[in-house]
Amino acid sequence: MHLRRLGLFATLALLITACGEDKDPLATVGGSGASASGAGPSSDGSGASNSNSAGSDSDGSGSAGGSTGDDPTSGGDPTGGAMGDPYETCQDYIACIAVTTPNALPDAQSGFGEGAMCWSGSPVDAELCGKACATGLSQYHEMFPDEPACDPCALGGECQSGAGTFLLAISTPLGRELPFQFIVEGAVSGDGPLALSVQSLSLDMSRVTAPRLPVGEVHMLNSDASDGNFVLATGAIMIPGEANPLFGVPVVVDAILSGKLVGTDKFCGEVTGAVVEPVSQPLDGSTFAAVRVPSASELPLDVEIDCPGQKVTDP
Numbered sequence: 001m002h003l004r005r006l007g008l009f010a011t012l013a014l015l016i017t018a019c020g021e022d023k024d025p026l027a028t029v030g031g032s033g034a035s036a037s038g039a040g041p042s043s044d045g046s047g048a049s050n051s052n053s054a055g056s057d058s059d060g061s062g063s064a065g066g067s068t069g070d071d072p073t074s075g076g077d078p079t080g081g082a083m084g085d086p087y088e089t090c091q092d093y094i095a096c097i098a099v100t101t102p103n104a105l106p107d108a109q110s111g112f113g114e115g116a117m118c119w120s121g122s123p124v125d126a127e128l129c130g131k132a133c134a135t136g137l138s139q140y141h142e143m144f145p146d147e148p149a150c151d152p153c154a155l156g157g158e159c160q161s162g163a164g165t166f167l168l169a170i171s172t173p174l175g176r177e178l179p180f181q182f183i184v185e186g187a188v189s190g191d192g193p194l195a196l197s198v199q200s201l202s203l204d205m206s207r208v209t210a211p212r213l214p215v216g217e218v219h220m221l222n223s224d225a226s227d228g229n230f231v232l233a234t235g236a237i238m239i240p241g242e243a244n245p246l247f248g249v250p251v252v253v254d255a256i257l258s259g260k261l262v263g264t265d266k267f268c269g270e271v272t273g274a275v276v277e278p279v280s281q282p283l284d285g286s287t288f289a290a291v292r293v294p295s296a297s298e299l300p301l302d303v304e305i306d307c308p309g310q311k312v313t314d315p
């Protein structure tokens with residue numbers, strides 16, 4: 001049992017390492033899966049102990065039924081777990097590999113397919129494998145975003161419709177063509193709550209496109225958007241001086257963004273409320289627009305500032 005668990009952990013550790021290094025996860029996992037199976041009970045010479053390992057633990061507490069006292073390897077479906085069905089998750093993962101990187105398919109099947117050691121141990125083992133497969137599936141979805149076989153949403157998994165990254169620009173009467181900009185992460189959907197994390201982007205004085213790096217605190221904003229309309233109240237938040245293209249000083253604002261969803265790729269509207277510090281200044285007449293972007297490092301040079309789609313950029 002301990003050898004099998006060590007082999008399993010080796011497999012998962014190599015998957016996580018591969019993903020972290022931006023490599024093909026299965027190219028590493030598959031190879032380690034085969035060696036891990038060799039390290040623990042398998043179908044070869046050591047495999048004879050596979051069906052009895054649970055009942056022959058070194059402390060002798062296991063029974064003929066295959067229970068070990070402190071490791072729940074008997075009873076129930078070993079593919080069950082809090083994440084759903086780990087086995088099915090891994091089969092989705094293998095199907096994704098078959099379409100995108102078929103040369104890695106044999107290793108994937110060895111590591112996570114039918115008969116792999118993931119499914120011959122405890123429910124905890126199975127759940128670990130399922131989580132690893134879910135991580136790998138997510139990684140492949142990022143590498144092959146247009147492949148349905150790798151899309152957790154298309155496969156019926158847990159996902160947020162409209163989730164993604166957005167560039168939010170707020171244009172004020174103080175400087176229409178120099179909007180404050182923010183990077184927004186969250187789910188934008190017309191059938192439920194709007195849940196967003198918002199962080200300022202740095203801007204040089206009198207600039208629209210540079211340097212636009214995240215600065216300051218991350219703020220969480222929420223609203224009901226079930227009818228396609230929403231109201232986001234920021235409360236009193238500080239925008240760092242590095243993110244103020246108008247004056248280059250920190251400002252505290254208490255703003256209300258009243259807007260609408262335009263599909264799942266844009267939301268926009270009007271801004272009310274006020275600048276609170278360093279001087280009091282109403283925000284009436286301000287507008288905003290948020291458009292979907294590939295990532296925080298891939299931002300458009302033409303920045304939308306309102307619902308009609310007016311755009312501004314550097315001269």
